[in-house]
Amino acid sequence: MTSLSIADVLAAATRIRPFIHRTPVMTSEQLDARLGAHVFFKCENLQKTGSFKARGAHNAVYSLTDAEAATGVVTHSSGNHAGALARAAQRRGIPCAVIMPANASAVKKAAVASYGATIIECEPTLSAREAAAAKVLAATHGTLVHPYDDCRVVAGQGTAALELLEGYPDLDLLLTPVGGGGLLAGSALTAKSMNRKVRVIGVEPALADDTFRSYHGTTRVVINSSATIADGLRGSIGERNLELLRKHVDDVVTVSEAEIIDATRFLWERMKIVVEPSSAVPLAALLNGKVPVAGLKVGIILSGGNVDLDALPWVHAPR
């Protein structure tokens, strides 16, 4: 994994091109005036399946040989990776099994089912998930595609930064949210390969600050559960991803729940796009001075747009 290189990202870009969107980049004059900066948002909320996860999932599925593919793919995820892998498998015409906790949201289960995947419910613990996955893998001889601890997935996630830097090669700064670290690791590797001067910073909810503590400390910190509203970022940093972060990432900072909610609302209200709270975490850092940006060109990857429209962040969320 840690031998992952820009060549893997470039290969992923070619491999997944027929199946995903080259998503647009949006800007806000109002935001730029407020920050005294130029901010470029890479809109992965407009990606197939509603998040950047489509990139890594399609790269993994289309990396398989026909023989490997024939036995299908398996993952455990309650979130965007599940839908992305199900869609990639459907597109290739191979079986997909997703282990989901019994308490996963009905909306997310419906999305996975709509792509024709088999859903296997389990208790909402990591050990139950892993045991259920092992059982399916033993029965099907399929391939596990982990949500973030997988080099094919990390290489695929790097293609969003690749597209962004192709359009804006002179970015001073690139920010992404960080959960398991696949997006941040892939983005940092890619950005540094394209422009050695670009600084790369990961932003994390303070309520799920395993990466912050791991990156700034000496050992990997694992958090078993978090109530952060940024539900895509509740997972803990992968061990191999942490190695990549130490190598390529310049800083990791955290933001509060209230800051995340305000930034989410800014994106909906001012930029007229639907993003999930996880997407708004890097903007929250800018709006609250956690990362100085005056005079800089800043790229942000908006990670996804899958949100329950019956339970909006600013309506019932903790402040």
Add this chain to the structure above:
Amino acid sequence: MTSLSIADVLAAATRIRPFIHRTPVMTSEQLDARLGAHVFFKCENLQKTGSFKARGAHNAVYSLTDAEAATGVVTHSSGNHAGALARAAQRRGIPCAVIMPANASAVKKAAVASYGATIIECEPTLSAREAAAAKVLAATHGTLVHPYDDCRVVAGQGTAALELLEGYPDLDLLLTPVGGGGLLAGSALTAKSMNRKVRVIGVEPALADDTFRSYHGTTRVVINSSATIADGLRGSIGERNLELLRKHVDDVVTVSEAEIIDATRFLWERMKIVVEPSSAVPLAALLNGKVPVAGLKVGIILSGGNVDLDALPWVHAPR
């Protein structure tokens, strides 16, 4: 007004180009599969000030001579035209006065104020609005820029269809929402001038069906107030716009409140864009079979994205 021609729209396009966005066009594979059609959404929700109204307002303001401009512009509007005119006036550096009903939303007043316009409150009746406007005009010798009954405004609104047809010249069908008729009249004039074969259809809430009844009847019907959730479409069709509709528009159809809400939610949930309910009215017609589209290339102008995020359509709206 009824002598308005494509030349006026082309002149408007040139005039306003420095001040507005050339908005993107979005598509949805999922929607296309459901309808058996190709639908192209012109995203005026991503326009400056959050709606297509920026087009007409900037065309009007920049059509003024320096002498005319010096005394400023005046309008009466509680909605998107008010913010658009205020922004255009601020951009040109001239005074702007907006007559708003005392019960207009705080969000909309704040938007107008943020562009430096003077707000004059009045009772929420048409006669009070007109009396207040007359008083301001007498005092300032400014220029009235009506929200839709103004040829400069209609020509400006036509530039959205111009851009859409430039990109997709072989559309079979173009749909827009209809309130006062400026967008529909300008779009129809423009589309028919560019491609005689394109059919143009206006879509209106059944709760505000003045245009439907006017177009299909012999006299202009005026509705004094409507409770439709599509708050941009509560106004009645302008007399001159009705003439243009009779000349250039192929049909006017209506949709229910529940159909509007469902279509709004589709655009948020599936296409990840924030639109106001008025924008979703044409899609509501397609989703409910009010306009047959199988096999066709269909353009829709999404009119705007200014919505109160504390009061979402599907949370408290009448069904």
